[in-house]
Amino acid sequence: MVSRYVNYSNFLGVLIDYGWLDDDWGPGVGGLPTGYAKSDVAMFRLYLNRTYGGNITALNLQWHTAYRSFNDVTPSLPFMGNWPYFQLFRVWSINETYSELFGMIRSIIGPDRMLLFYWGGSIDDIYGLQMPELYFQLARKYNVTIVLDDADHTKFAIFFSNLASVYGVHLMMEWTPVPSTSAYYGRYVSHIMLGYPWLMGGDYYVFIRSLSWFWPTTQLNAMAAEVYRLINGSRPKTSVAVLYVTMYGETYNQWKHLEDETYLISTGLVKVGDEYAYYPYNIVTADELELGLVNLSRYRYLILMVPESYIPSGVMSIINKWKDSGGVLIAIDLLIPVLLVFGAWGGAPERGFASLRQMSWWGDTPLFSPPREQNH
Known part of the structure; x- marks a missing residue:
């Protein structure tokens, strides 16, 4: 044809x-x-x-x-x-x-x-x-x-x-x-x-x-x-990345974590309203890191949406080297309470987003004080 x-x-x-x-x-x-x-x-x-x-x-x-x-x-x-x-x-x-x-x-x-x-x-x-x-x-x-x-x-x-x-x-x-x-x-x-x-x-x-x-x-x-x-210009730079891990749902628990990942993407992590695509982070994937397509040195923070045990060992090795150079790894279950406190998830999304933005999605000030063992 x-x-x-x-x-x-x-x-x-x-x-x-x-x-x-x-x-x-x-x-x-x-x-x-x-x-x-x-x-x-x-x-x-x-x-x-x-x-x-x-x-x-x-x-x-x-x-x-x-x-x-x-x-x-x-x-x-x-x-x-x-x-x-x-x-x-x-x-x-x-x-x-x-x-x-x-x-x-x-x-x-x-x-x-x-x-x-x-x-x-x-x-x-x-x-x-x-x-x-x-x-x-x-x-x-x-x-x-x-x-x-x-x-x-x-x-x-x-x-x-x-x-x-x-x-x-x-x-x-x-x-x-x-x-x-x-x-x-x-x-x-x-x-x-x-x-x-x-x-x-x-x-x-x-x-x-x-x-x-x-x-x-x-x-x-x-x-x-x-x-x-x-339209002209360039994409804004951000110091925050969110890691997406492609999983095949081989076990029930893996499937549930896959659902959690995609739910977090669908809410924009910081819920600013679905009618606007203004977001303060980039999504990077495990495959991109493994293939060398993305360099984590661009980022200060990396948010994990799934437990580390679901991340391929080669990718965790890359992440750990980045941590040793000063990167801050943040588990989503630690971040969610902060988002709730600042109203970024539900409630008053615009005010919550503004507060979190001032807390340095783009800058060098920590998003919040992480646990002592995660300070590098």
Whole structure:
């Protein structure tokens, strides 16, 4: 299909929409969660056969099982049996599928024409296995622009703008139009500015059901055009980073911590109201640190949203070296009471945010007096 149009003078590129916008794995089958269709199970067995070199004994030794062949292996339900290995297979399958897809299309359209990938959904769905960073890694490799669905949610705009900046991936924003409100317009404009310098435009799905859908879209397009024309400058620098650890939900406790992470991102950590994307920290990920894409020396403080035991040992080694050089590590369970005291979480968000800002998200004064063993 792509090769049929690639030589047309008005051919600009390809938009890949994986079809099930809120879930990489689509709907469940027969009352089961996603990923248990016959074709999924067959591919799981093939993956295991390749992973263990056709040696079922090696699998049994690692899994403490007694399967006679790979065809006997059935994926377990969440948090039971071989579930952790099934999750690793699902991670592999996403990477394998989109590597083949992006590579195939690039071989047809060349390296420079636009290739856009439509991403949508959640980042904490254990069954959907949403891992936006995996797509940014693929987008970096294949020069793909990511179209961000749900860009009207601040949690996505914050996280994706940080990922785009680190991986050097361009973004476009998709907003499903809703009846206009001043808060909606304000959030929209702030998210445009949040995405720079990697944001390169917007994409709208206009459902002509009524003028209440159509009118906001024309308004937002006009506002975006003016912002694109006027915006300049640089991103503000901050001394605070929040660490995000990609986890696959291999155990129930791990899944709960994954939910906690994404909840903290969704509240903006400091709740200044969802209509504005003005936030005093950067989100860095464990993968970025492990790949050497982010240098912690830029930051004075690092906030952990999960216990240290869930952070890969190589990443903790990097963090500990940074601590030895004067970095301050703050566990979220120590920070939350401070946020509550200053009204930054619930209550009076604007006053709380102002107080915390004065306490040096950007400066060198400690956010608060940490426990003695965390002073370096």
